[in-house]
Amino acid sequence: xxxxxxxxxNIIRDQTDSLPHKASIIKDQQEENFIQDLAxxxxxxxxxxKAGNLEAHLDNRYGNTPWRPKAAEACYDIIGSAxxxxxxMAYECQSCGKLWVQKAVNSFVPFxxxxxxxxxxxxxxxxxx
Ligand SMILES: [Zn+2]
Numbered sequence: 001x002x003x004x005x006x007x008x009x010n011i012i013r014d015q016t017d018s019l020p021h022k023a024s025i026i027k028d029q030q031e032e033n034f035i036q037d038l039a040x041x042x043x044x045x046x047x048x049x050k051a052g053n054l055e056a057h058l059d060n061r062y063g064n065t066p067w068r069p070k071a072a073e074a075c076y077d078i079i080g081s082a083x084x085x086x087x088x089m090a091y092e093c094q095s096c097g098k099l100w101v102q103k104a105v106n107s108f109v110p111f112x113x114x115x116x117x118x119x120x121x122x123x124x125x126x127x128x129x
Pocket of ligand 1: 010
C-alpha cells in the first residue's frame with residue numbers, strides 16, 4: 001500500500017521506512033509458525049556455516065549469481081520475508097486517530113479510538129495519557 005484514504009479526508013501515506021503511523025501485526029495464531037519457520041531458517045544457516053558450507057548453502061537458496069546476497073544480507077532477507085509473509089499491516093490516521101487494520105490484500109477495516117483523537121499508538125513515542 002502506498003496511500004490509504006481515511007474517511008476523515010486525510011491521506012495516509014506509506015512511501016518510506018520507519019513510519020510512526022504504521023505497524024506490522026503478527027496474529028497470535030501465526031506467531032508460533034513465524035518463530036518456528038525463522039528458527040529453522042537460522043538453524044540451517046548455522047549448520048551450513050559450522051560445516052563450512054555457507055557459500056554453497058546461499059548459492060543453493062538464491063542461485064549462484066552476482067547479485068546473490070552475502071550472509072548478513074541473506075539474514076535480513078529471510079527475516080524480512082518471514083515477517084512480510086506472516087503479518088498484516090495497520091495504519092493510524094495522523095489526523096483523526098482512526099486505526100486501519102488490514103483484513104485482506106488492499107482491504108482495511110477502520111477502528112476509532114475511544115478518545116476520538118490521534119494517540120500515536122503505532123509510534124515508538126505514543127502520545128502521553
Ligand atoms: Zn482520519
